[in-house]
Amino acid sequence: MLRHDGDVPLHRQIETSIREAIRAGRLPRGSSLPPSRALAADLGVSRGVVVEAYQQLTAEGYLASQSGGYTRVAAGPAPPAAALRQERAPRPAIDLSYGRADVSSFPRAAWLRSIRAALADAPNEVFGYLSGRGVPQLRTAMAEYLNRVRGTVADPEQMVICTGYAQGVTLLMGVLAARGAKRLALEDPSSNDDALPAARAAGLDVVGIPVDGDGIRVDALRDSGADAVILTPSHQWPTGSVLSARNRAAVIRWAAERGAVIVEDDYDAEYRYDRTPVGSVQGLAPERVVYAGSASKTLAPGLRLGWFVLPAHLTEPMAAAKIAADRGSAALEQMALADFVTRGEFDRHLRRMRPVYRRRRDVLLAALARHLPRLEPDGVSAGLHLVTWLPPHLDEAAVVAAARRAGVGLDAVGPYRISNPGPGGLIFGYATVSERAIAEGVATLARVISEL
Known part of the structure; x- marks a missing residue:
């Protein structure tokens, strides 16, 4: 509860409350905070007071903000495993999220x-x-x-x-x-x-x-x-x-x-x-x-x-x-x-997997060029993933959430920022997905983005 008649400025009270919630784990790392305008309305203060609190906590590394996007918790404990399981369930029909090699080819x-x-x-x-x-x-x-x-x-x-x-x-x-x-x-x-x-x-x-x-x-x-x-x-x-x-x-x-x-x-x-x-x-x-x-x-x-x-x-x-x-x-x-x-x-396994992953990457690039030409792919020459940068009017968190509702899983760049804001982006993992599913997933994503 804010004390409007206290000696501590309102923005300092907001900073302290959010900082303590992060340290105590009540606001786990990666969770999103309300937009400054919405929080200001809830607290009965001007938006500038909330913006000042958010800016100070961002400078301290507790929060990370993105122009035109959202503010998230960048420090503190990660969400408990049960919460992560709940967030990730059910598994999307086409999972283009990052993090896995194709263990079926072990x-x-x-x-x-x-x-x-x-x-x-x-x-x-x-x-x-x-x-x-x-x-x-x-x-x-x-x-x-x-x-x-x-x-x-x-x-x-x-x-x-x-x-x-x-x-x-x-x-x-x-x-x-x-x-x-x-x-x-x-x-x-x-x-x-x-x-x-x-x-x-x-x-x-x-x-x-x-x-x-x-x-x-x-x-x-x-x-x-x-x-x-x-x-x-x-x-x-x-x-x-x-x-x-x-x-x-x-x-x-x-x-x-x-x-x-x-x-x-x-x-x-x-x-x-x-x-x-x-x-x-x-x-x-x-x-x-x-x-x-x-x-x-x-x-x-x-x-x-x-x-x-x-x-x-x-x-x-x-x-x-x-x-x-x-x-x-x-x-x-x-x-x-x-x-x-x-x-x-080990060498033979790598030689066998390189063309497999390359074909999947090529299908992903072709599908992006066909269905989502406005997205700019980057980091395509190596690895098991690529990133695409979003136009300023698209919010990455909204895109990821809408895609998951449509059965396509992928990751946003925002949760991996520490303290420096930057453009919104999507991370596509292609190592474990069939070429047909990759093409279908990108087509679905294109429909989702067109509706946002």
Whole structure:
């Protein structure tokens, strides 16, 4: 309840109320706030009072606003799992949302051979208690693969095997905080499901740095006061931009001058279609870059295997954190993946899937050009998704909600913004959808948009 006769200005009272609701979890991250005009009418104040409160909370990183769109919660705990299940049920008939590889194409026969080989050939000691780094066979196999394919300078002795990227980045945030880091920079927009809550749980301040066609804005990064930055330089998520050679050099110079750490999330770089593969940033400055990869987009997320290539000074702390977390990842699966990579099955699977994903992407692009030519696709040369930017008069949240009611699932860019507003956009995932369903989904989306 606002006190109109109190000493605290009205906009400060509104700020305090919203801030406390976010911190307490009553307003979970990603939830939308009422339009300023509607909230002002409900509270009996002028719209300018609410706008001032929203602007202050946006500057603090609690809210994110979009011109002509909506204001959402950008900080605090994520919605509870039950609420997420309720929001996502029922599953849309045509699901073009992002986040999944086509697990129906998982190479079961080849994986079974690797499991059998692991059981037959693994030395006895790998079934005992291991070091936090992971089994040496997998670290060696992955280092050789990454050095050959991704241009890294990976030393098996400076790798830690984790149960996927989520665990690895959580451990790393704790390590960096323990070594004195105070602030983490994230690309804005970026995937904020793992790193952002992990950083805040570790006590790190988080700041969003805008991206453009050349990747992260290095001038803004220099002004941020960050001690570490997480990048997706080969295929920025979700915009699809590639960190330019000039910006790569600038980021490395920034890290060297500040003594900062660059975390390179190389989440889907193996899938490139229309341009020469982009090498890793880690290969340019292995003493400054933590390289992170996983099996989630290349094989299947259910394998729960990821790998972190670390500078020497972070390897032992990261391995110790892994041991403290779970005593190490399962040895049999590590040995199986080592065999799978060494025998060339990993390369064969990627060669088999690239044309499949490319055909689906091409169908999506053709359908967008035919039915929705006003939408501008971006980030189309690689990965398992693309983004389209919306005209100013279309609200992304309204489009996503109307599409879901029509049986088509897709994602908006807005929920992945941290503190910097930008144009509305839609994220299309095409990896798990048939070509026919993609064309049908875009046609349905076009009808939905025409009705808005």
